Structure formats: structure tokens, C-alpha cells
Amino acid sequence: MVTREVTIINETGLHARPAQLFIQKANQFQSEIKVKKEDGSEGNAKSILGMMSLGLAKGSKITIEASGADEEQAVKALAELVEQGFGES
């Protein structure tokens, strides 16, 4: 299992288009991937409903956790996506 903590920096938080990009990326990996919030709630990173229901806004800290064959790559790719603010300038 690989985990990494990242902070959401883009203005709109993690919904609508960013959430869509996030789950698209997650679905490219075989590993099981979860996103955990500081308050203990968690969601399936491959589910748009799961991600949206975490209500992640700008400034939220999340932990991305993956387990499976490509866990390293999955966590790295998703963390980078978040850290780059989903390409929003």
C-alpha cells in the first residue's frame, strides 16, 4: 500500500470538471484507490459520486491511498494532478 498527503489548491475544489479528471485518471490504474479526508471520511477514487460526496474545497488536505500492482504510479499520478491544480491557472 502506498499513501501520500496532498492539499487541494485549485479555486473550484474537487467537483465538476476537476472531479471528472481525477476519476478518469484513477480509472487508468488497476489498484484500488481511496481518498481520505482529515475528518476520517473516505471515498472511492474511481467514483464520481464518492469523490463529490467528500465535498473537497480549496485548502482541503487529502490522503491518496492505493493498493495493487500499480500502486506507486497511481498515487504519483493523482497527487501530481491535484498539486498542479488540475491545470487551472
Added chain:
Amino acid sequence: MAELTIRGTGVSEGIRSGKVLLYQPLRNQNLPGRAVISEEEVNHELERLQLAREKAYRELHALIERARIELGKDKAAILMAQQAFLNDPAFYPEMEKEIRQQKYTAEKAVTEVVERFAGLFEGMNDQYLRERSADVRDVGNRLVSCLQGKKGLQLAEIKEEVILVADDLAPSDTVQLNKKYILGFVTRVGGKTSHTAILSRSLGIPAIVGIGEAIKQIHDGDWLIIDGSTGACIVNPNPRLMKEYEEKRKIEEQALRQLEEFTFKPAATTDGFRVEMSANIGSPAEAKPALEQGAEGIGLYRTEFLFMNEAQMPSEEKQFEAYKQVVATMENRPVIIRTLDIGGDKELPYLSLPKEMNPFLGYRAIRLSLDQRELMVTQLRAILRASAYGKVKIMFPMIASLEEWRQAKAILAEVRDRLTKEGVDFDPSVEVGMMVEVPSTAILADQFAKEVDFFSIGTNDLVQYTLAVDRMNEKVGYLYDHLHPAVIHLVKKVIEASHREGKWTGMCGGMAGDPLAAPLLIGLGLDEWSMVAGSIKKVKQVISQVNHEECQKLLGEVLELSTTDDVRKRLEDFQKENNLTLSGNTGK
């Protein structure tokens, strides 16, 4: 069948009269039977759920195709998001889990999972996410009706004119509404900004929401009159009332139809005097709607919103993208871009402007730009670069003296030289003009006219500065009126000065969009009129009914008048004498 009047919130204008169709989708009916099953039934329930999911998927697919053709991509996207939920790993597999572990019926399993998400979304601060609760419930209801093999009333199948009365309308209901048969709708819940309200306005279907429990007094087949502007629903009206509303509706419809006709007509008087109609916008997204309202150009693009919505100064690139988008959308029609008009009354987090005693007389607009040179250079570079993509004109706000104008022009000349040296593309023939808002510039219009390419009169500030009246202060609000004789004399001076030099004058304040003032402005020979896009057709309607020569005569009379009231009265009389049809507001 007693007559009864119910009041709700009118959210979409229009009067309609028709037969009631009570729309009770399956979601509002209680689920029959039990909620729990035995171990042996688990597989059967899983199979039912699987079939229902496939059916729901197909139904949504058909709706999406339909929505794409009839309602556009945006509406179809709502349904596509719903379809995606059916494939979501947190949705359907969770329902299967409920059946296996809790021994729930498929119906109960669906409801459980749907409510879990809908509840979560409803509690969120973010409006976008809150609205998703309606989508999740909508999909859940579809699954339940597929499970029960019942087909609720399909809105798309309605083939007679009705007024739809419902508890609420779900997103997938509203995309199926056929304007031809659905005369209007009335719902128990909802407010001015609810999903139903917004949609009814975009479809142009009269609607009343939030009538509450009074909905129980409306029955299938009742006759109903609704007035979307007042929120009145009259159930089973008496014949006299029916006739009265029928008359009202006819007049309203005719006026609207007549007005619509002017959207794309040129603004020309009966004797062929032609003027240009433009729109004021504050963001690139408003350019396309402006075109759809009949704008022939952008007479004022306020750039300050680009600066106000940011945590830091927008980069040259970011500004360029925004300006270019407007210019490209307008496809070679003129776009007048006004440089930053901001001051101590508005906060820019990255500029730390001190609070001022009199922000409207203080450090603002061109005064600030000239002082914050880098800001001005960056903005002018972005504007000039955008000029390569269409027909850009540059305008400086709040010029009070010729020195300021010359300084601004000098900075622009430097920026142009620099871009030329860098080999960057821009339109070398960009026209450069100024706002006339400060009375000093109107008074010295003859001198300014020799140096500018055009004037644009900002009547809102011109009135404020000419009459020394703060328009936010209600106690002195009576003074604030663009029909004040002093304002009219200044406007005349500016237009005449520009024409003597072979230049032109536009107007981008509230006066340009006032149908009552239109004959006067025609008399004054105003060349370009810029206003809120929605007013364009109203002003065109007036212009097309008047004669240029008569308007000049009217002007001559008005110039002799000494009070605002006299001017207003004279313009109202002119309207009556010429039997002018005016739609919309003619107030201050």
C-alpha cells in the same frame, strides 16, 4: 367547481390559460409491499435490479439523444451525468451490497443508497454540489419505476395543451418539456432561484412555484389561468374573468412578438437615419448573448471584473485571452475595450488602495492607471495583441484634462513601438477614444475632439458629476436624472464637437437604453448607442417609429426647457403625439 385564487411565486413571465394535468411521477407514491426479503430471494432481487439498471440506462440514452437535438448540449450534459451514476462503482455495487447484506428488496436498496448520497449533497455549502442531490434522486426514481415495470406519465408523450401541476419537476422531467404542449407550470415547492425557475425562464414557459399545500385544491382537468409575473393561479375562473385574462394575454403576446421582430432589424428612423446599436458587457461570456440580442458591436467592455475576481494582478496572457475571446466572438464587429476603471470604492487585494473620503473624486480609473504604469502597459499590450483578431477600439475612462489624455496616448504609443520591435501582431489602425464623464471634458469637447478618434458619453457618471449628486444616496436621488437640461446641453456640446472634426460619439450610460430619451438622442445625432443587451430591441422599436427631422424639432423645443420635469413631460407628450409603441421601462 368554485372559483379559487391561489398565490405562489411567479418565476417566469406570461399569462396562460388551460386545462390542468396533474403530474405525479412515481417517486411521490409510496412503495408497495415489504422491504425485507429471505435469503432465497436474494438472487431474484439482484436480477431484478440488474434488469432495471439496463432499462434505466436505455431510457436515459434515448432522452439524451432527444435533448441533444431539441435542447442543446448543456441540457444533455445533465442527463449524461445521471447516466454516469448508473456505472459508478459507489452506486450500483452499493445497492447490490444492500440486497446481499441487509436482505433489502431491490426498491429499498435503491432508495437507501440514493438517499445516502442525496442527503450528503444536500448538506454541502457548495451550491453546485447541493444541486446534485436532485440528479441522484432523479436516477433513483427512474430505477424504481423500472423495477416496478410501471411507466409513469412520460412528459414527452403529452400531445395536448396543458398546464402542468406538480410537486416539483426533476431535471430529467424538465428536459422533456415540449413547449408546444406545455403552456405553463405550477409547482408546490421551489423559489426564484430553484432549478425549475431557472429552466422555465430559459425555455420561456410561464411558471409559478411554491404554491404549497394549496396544490391539493387543484384537480386533474380543472381549468387554470396562471400569471407568471404576479404569481396568481386562478382555478376554474368564471367566464368574465376568463375573458379578461384572454384579452390581457393577447395584448401581452402581441407586444412581445412585435418587440422580438426588432432584434435584428437595423436601427433606422422612418426617413432612413441610421445609428449603431451596441451592448455593454463585463465578461467574455456575455458577448455571444449580446449578439443574440441584436448587438452590432460592443460599445463598452468593462475590464475591471477581470481584475476584481483575482487574487493577483491578471497576467498579460490572461488578459489577452479574455480580450481575444470577446473580439473573436464578435467576428469583426467593433469592440470598444475600456481600460481599468477602478478606485477606492472597490478593493483589489493586490493593489492595497487606501480608503478615501470621496472615492468618486479620488484616485481612480485613468488617474490610477497613469500612476501604476506597469499595470497600464500590461493591459495595453494585451488589448493591442487582441486587436489582431478583429476590430478593437481602445477607450480611456474618466479623463478630466488634456494632459491626462496626452499622457495616456504617449504610453500607448510606446507600447505600440515596443510590440512592433518585438514583431508582435496587432492592428495598427486601432481607434483610440475617451469616455466623457467629467463635465470639464464636455465643456472642452472642441479641444478634445481635435485629438481623439471618438467620444463615448458615460451618462451615469456625467449626471453624478454635473449635478453633484451621489446616486447611492436616496435622500438626494430626486436630482439624479439624465433628462436634466444641463446634462442634455453637455451631451449636445460633445456630439457637435466630434462631428465638426469628422469624428463620432457614442453613449454607454443608462440614457442610451432609455426608450423615452431615444427620440431626443436621434435629434442630437448620437452615432453609436451602447446599453444592456436586453434593451436593444426596445430602443430599436422606438427609433424605427420616429422621423429624424421631427426629432430635431423636438430637440429644439427641449433645449428651451429649464427643468427636468418639463423635459420629461415634453418627451412623454412626443410619445403620445406620435403614437409611439414603447415596450419596457421608461423610468429614470
